Amino acid sequence: MPLKNYKLLIGKVQGLQLDSDASPHLEILVQAKGETFRVAVNVRSDQHPHDLLYRRFDAFAGPTVPLLEQLLEDGVIDLRRDRPDLAFDYQADDLFERNQMSVAPYEATGPDNDLKDFLLPLLQRAISDGSRLFAFGETWPPETQPDAYFHFTPGQGIHDIHMNQGSTGSHAGTNGPKQDGALLLWHPDGSWTAVFLAFQSQVWGSLPIDTSTKRGSLSIVAALVNAPNPEEGRETVSVFNRSDSPVALAGWKIRDRGGRAELLGPLVLGAGEVTRITLSGQGARLGNDGGEIHLVAPDDALVHSVRYDKSSDPEGWSLVF
Secondary structure (H helix, E strand, O other), X not given: OOOOOEEEEEXXXXXXXXXXXXXXXXXXXXXXXXXXXXXXXXXXOOXXXXXEEEEEEEOOOOOOHHHHOOOOOOEEEEOOXXXXXXXXXXXXXXXXOHHXXXXXXXXXXXXXXXXXXXXXXXXXXXXXXOOEEEEXXXXXXXXXXXXXXXXXXXXXXXXXXXXXXXXXXXXXXXXXXXXXXXXXXXXXXXXXXXXXXXXXXXXXXXXXXXXXXXXXXXXXXXXXXXXXXXXXXXXXXXXXXOOOOOEEOOOOEEEEOOOOEEEOOOOEEOOOOEXXXXXXXXXXXXXXXXXXXXXXXXXXXEEEEEEEXXXXXXXXXXXXX
């Protein structure tokens, strides 16, 4: 089911806070048309791999900019009902490709190398110079208690400030087109800055997520999910190399929906070849009632992902993707 409350919040940044719970966010305090809101921006994924994908445009000039410049009042706009022409779609809008996004850890040693370094100065500048914030995502309604971070009443705000399609696992139910999140800032000098975020676990269309030459050549083409009993040590995943050069699979992983991983050995997969990988039963497992299979590169980048439902095929038959 797509997001229920896909909206745009326009206002002025008044404060910032970093939380430190299991799913950390950058919390932004915003004033908009006499009301107070909190913008909750994910800075770490609760699914592996945890580091987000990040793309920033300075002097942003996307096709919606002239339309946004006509919005003179702060407040909340319903993007489904009132202004669908302002909606973002990372895959359909042709603003950038997945491989043009950088992996950005939430926190890393050193300057200018993590999401805090990228986002905090930009938003601190907005506080000092009065830039207008445009936050695209899903709103939550006014709460009965004060806001958990800034303590204003009633607590209310907007989250899902990231790509909102291609999710797997427990987040798959919110997938939908034309509902992606974003942070845009209009500066007093008339320029725009745009920030786009996505999770590495999100699948872009039906193509492998990583489109670099060798990684993008590999895909999962079949799996033996319902293996003859005892199943342990008999489940298999078939991987195809469609490129014109061999790929060494040492250090690659097969990961299941629950995050369990099977480390692949020193196998070289030739050009145009398929290899059938037998799972040991000590790592990834393929549930008979449905699941997910992820192909993961040595640097933990998700390269290809497939989903399957419970099969009506006889025991011992492979699924073909």
